[in-house]
Amino acid sequence: MKKIILMGNPNVGKSVVFSRLTGAKVIISNYPGTTVEFTEGIMHIDHENVKVIDVPGTYTLEATSKAEEIAVKMLDEAFAEKNNDAVVINIMDATNLERSLNLTLQLLKRKIPLVLALNFWDETKHTGIDINVEKLEKIIKVPCVPTVAVTGEGIKKLVDETKEAKVSDFDYEEKEKWHKIGDIVEEVQKVFHRHHTFLERVADISISPFGGIPIALVMAYVAFWAIRFIGEWLIGNIAEPIFKNLWAPLMMKVSGVLGSGGILHDILIGKLIEGEIDFVESMGLLTTGLFVPFAMVLPYVFSFYLVLSFLEDLGYLPRFAVLVDRAMHGIGLHGYGIIPMFLGIGCNVPGVLSARIMETKRERFLAATIMAISIPCMAQIAMIAGLLGKEGAKGFFPVFGTLFIVWLVLGVFLNKTLKGHAPELFIDIPPYRIPFWGALLKKVWMRIVWFLREAVPWVLFGVFLVNVLYTLGIIEFIGKIVQPIVSGIMGLPTDAVAALVIGFLRKDVAVGMLSPLHLTLKQLIIASVALTMYFPCAATFAVMIKEFGIKGMLKATLIMICSTLLTTGLLNLIL
Amino acid sequence: MAEVISIVKMNTGETGKIVGLNGGAGMVKKMENMGIKIGSRIKKISQQIMNGPVVISQGNTQIGIGRGIAQKIMIEIEP
Incomplete structure (x- = not known):
C-alpha cells in the first residue's frame, strides 16, 4: 500500500x-x-x-x-x-x-x-x-x-x-x-517591522515572574470556578431532573414487575430504601450503575475537559511549566512534569501516557507514580464532592490538602531515593492562539466518548460484582482478614472494606458505596484519601504495566501501599 | 569589543548575539536544532525568580531554558 x-x-x-x-x-x-x-x-x-x-x-x-x-x-x-x-x-x-x-x-x-x-x-x-x-x-x-x-x-x-x-x-x-x-x-x-499584537503582549506578561504568577493564580481560580459551576449546573438542571422525573418512575414500574425483591431485582434495581429507589445507595445496574457515570461523573468530566482543552489550545500549559519549573525541581521533575498531573486530573490513564513527554525513564516513572497515587481523577473528585459536599470546606480541605502534601512529600522522597536528577528544562513556547471552537469541541467530545467507553462497562461490572460478592459472603470474609488494617490503622468500620475492594475496579463506584455507611466526617475524609491513594483502578494499573513493566508496576504498588497506610494512619491519629 | 556574558546575566528586554555555546557536542546539537546557534540574535523575555528558567525569543519562537543550560549560552549585548 x-x-x-x-x-x-x-x-x-x-x-x-x-x-x-x-x-x-x-x-x-x-x-x-x-x-x-x-x-x-x-x-x-x-x-x-x-x-x-x-x-x-x-x-x-x-x-x-x-x-x-x-x-x-x-x-x-x-x-x-x-x-x-x-x-x-x-x-x-x-x-x-x-x-x-x-x-x-x-x-x-x-x-x-x-x-x-x-x-x-x-x-x-x-x-x-x-x-x-x-x-x-x-x-x-x-x-x-x-x-x-x-x-x-x-x-x-x-x-x-x-x-x-x-x-x-x-x-x-x-x-x-x-x-x-x-x-x-x-x-x-x-x-517586515510590525507592532506587537495584543496576544503577544499578553504572552510576554504571562511569562514574566511578576505578571506570570498572579496571572497563573487567577487562571487557576477561574478554571476551578468554571469547572465547578458548569458541572453543578449540568447536574442540577439536566442530569438529576432526567433521572428523578423520568427514569425513577419507569424503574419503579420495573421494580413492581419484578416483585420488589429477589436476586434479579437486586441486581437490576437494587435495594429499595424506604420503598423508593435511591440512585446512590440502591446499587442496581439500572439505577446506581447508570446514575453514577451519567449523572454524577459525566457533568464534571465534561466541564473539566472543556476548561483543560481551552487552556491547551490557547497555549498556556508550556508557560505554566516555565513558571513552576523551579518548584517542580524540588520533586525531581522539571516544569513540564506538570502536564501529566493536569491530564491525570481528567483521568489517570492519559496522565500516565503523557509522562512520555519527560526525557528520562526516571522522570517518567516518578511523574506517573506520584500522579497515580496522589491525583484523584475527575470521576473520583465528582464522587467525593457528592459525598462531602454538604460539609463544605470542612470536608474538602482535609482531603485535597492531604493529597497535595502526599504529592509533595512523595516527590521529594522519590527524588532523593531514585538515582540521578531531573534534566534541565528546555522547551519551545508556542505563541498564544485563540482556540478554534470547532476543533476544541471535537476534542472535548472525543474525550467524553473515550471516558464513557472506558468507564461505563467498569462501573456496571463493579455494581454487579458488589451484589455477587455480598450474596456469596466474600466481602464479609475479606473484611475479617483485613479488619486489623482497616479498623486498626484507618479507623474505618469493616463495612468500608467492600468499597476498598471495588475501588480496584472503579474508584467512583467505591466512593459511592461509602454513602450508605453513614460514616462520621473523620471517617469520610480518611476513606476518601485511602480510596484515592491505595491502588490505581484497573485501567491505570494496566497502562502502568504497559509503560513500566511488571517490575516497575510492583515498585509503584509497594510505594502506594506503604504511603496509603502511613497517610491514613497519621490522619486517624491527628483528626 | 563588547563584553561576553551568559544569557542569565542579561537584563530582560535586552537583545544580543550568540557568540559561544559552552556545552558538550550533544548539548550544542540540541541547542542548534532549537535555533540557538552562534550568530543568532536573541532577546531576553523573562527570568523567573529564585534562579528559575530564562525565556528568550529567537526569530518567531520563544524558548524556556533551565538555568544550567542558560549559563552555557554566551552572548554579546547589542544596542
Whole structure:
C-alpha cells in the first residue's frame, strides 16, 4: 500500500493535518509533545487506499531524545522495504522557516520523495513574514504548499502534490548546513517591522515572574470556578431532573414487575430504601450503575475537559511549566512534569501516557507514580464532592490538602531515593492562539466518548460484582482478614472494606458505596484519601504495566501501599 | 569589543548575539536544532525568580531554558 509519512518539528500541526487527511479523531493541542504515540490512518486518493502515519515531532534526524529516536525509527522502517511507495509530507512552521528547514534539509539528504507543507500560513501575515513559495520550490526542488491545517486551507492541494512527489537532487555539505539554511532563508523570506499584537503582549506578561504568577493564580481560580459551576449546573438542571422525573418512575414500574425483591431485582434495581429507589445507595445496574457515570461523573468530566482543552489550545500549559519549573525541581521533575498531573486530573490513564513527554525513564516513572497515587481523577473528585459536599470546606480541605502534601512529600522522597536528577528544562513556547471552537469541541467530545467507553462497562461490572460478592459472603470474609488494617490503622468500620475492594475496579463506584455507611466526617475524609491513594483502578494499573513493566508496576504498588497506610494512619491519629 | 556574558546575566528586554555555546557536542546539537546557534540574535523575555528558567525569543519562537543550560549560552549585548 502507498504510504504518506507526516514529519515535522513539534507543535507544527502534524496531527491536525493527519486528522484532515484521514478523518481520524486524534487529540490536538497547542503544546509540543501532544502526540506521544504514533498513529496510523487510512485515506482514499483516487479510489486507492493510502496509509497515513503521524510521527511524533522532531527537530532533527540525529535523535537526541527518546521521542526523536522513535520518529527516526519510523522513518527508517517506512523506507526499509524495496518498492515501498512511500512519500514524506514535511510539515513546516511557516513562521519559523529557519528551524523547520533544518529538518527539511536532513530529509532531502535521505533522497526520499518529499512534499513541503508551509503550515500556519495565516500567521505569517500578522507576524510580518513574507515567503516567496515559488523561489523556495525552485531552490530545493520539491513541491511546497502553503496550508492552514485548522481550517483546511491548502490541504486538497497538498494531497494532489503527493502524487507528484519526487526525489530532489538538492545537496549540501554537512558542515555547511546552517550556512545553507541561512542563505535559503535570506533568499525566500522578507520580514517586515510590525507592532506587537495584543496576544503577544499578553504572552510576554504571562511569562514574566511578576505578571506570570498572579496571572497563573487567577487562571487557576477561574478554571476551578468554571469547572465547578458548569458541572453543578449540568447536574442540577439536566442530569438529576432526567433521572428523578423520568427514569425513577419507569424503574419503579420495573421494580413492581419484578416483585420488589429477589436476586434479579437486586441486581437490576437494587435495594429499595424506604420503598423508593435511591440512585446512590440502591446499587442496581439500572439505577446506581447508570446514575453514577451519567449523572454524577459525566457533568464534571465534561466541564473539566472543556476548561483543560481551552487552556491547551490557547497555549498556556508550556508557560505554566516555565513558571513552576523551579518548584517542580524540588520533586525531581522539571516544569513540564506538570502536564501529566493536569491530564491525570481528567483521568489517570492519559496522565500516565503523557509522562512520555519527560526525557528520562526516571522522570517518567516518578511523574506517573506520584500522579497515580496522589491525583484523584475527575470521576473520583465528582464522587467525593457528592459525598462531602454538604460539609463544605470542612470536608474538602482535609482531603485535597492531604493529597497535595502526599504529592509533595512523595516527590521529594522519590527524588532523593531514585538515582540521578531531573534534566534541565528546555522547551519551545508556542505563541498564544485563540482556540478554534470547532476543533476544541471535537476534542472535548472525543474525550467524553473515550471516558464513557472506558468507564461505563467498569462501573456496571463493579455494581454487579458488589451484589455477587455480598450474596456469596466474600466481602464479609475479606473484611475479617483485613479488619486489623482497616479498623486498626484507618479507623474505618469493616463495612468500608467492600468499597476498598471495588475501588480496584472503579474508584467512583467505591466512593459511592461509602454513602450508605453513614460514616462520621473523620471517617469520610480518611476513606476518601485511602480510596484515592491505595491502588490505581484497573485501567491505570494496566497502562502502568504497559509503560513500566511488571517490575516497575510492583515498585509503584509497594510505594502506594506503604504511603496509603502511613497517610491514613497519621490522619486517624491527628483528626 | 563588547563584553561576553551568559544569557542569565542579561537584563530582560535586552537583545544580543550568540557568540559561544559552552556545552558538550550533544548539548550544542540540541541547542542548534532549537535555533540557538552562534550568530543568532536573541532577546531576553523573562527570568523567573529564585534562579528559575530564562525565556528568550529567537526569530518567531520563544524558548524556556533551565538555568544550567542558560549559563552555557554566551552572548554579546547589542544596542
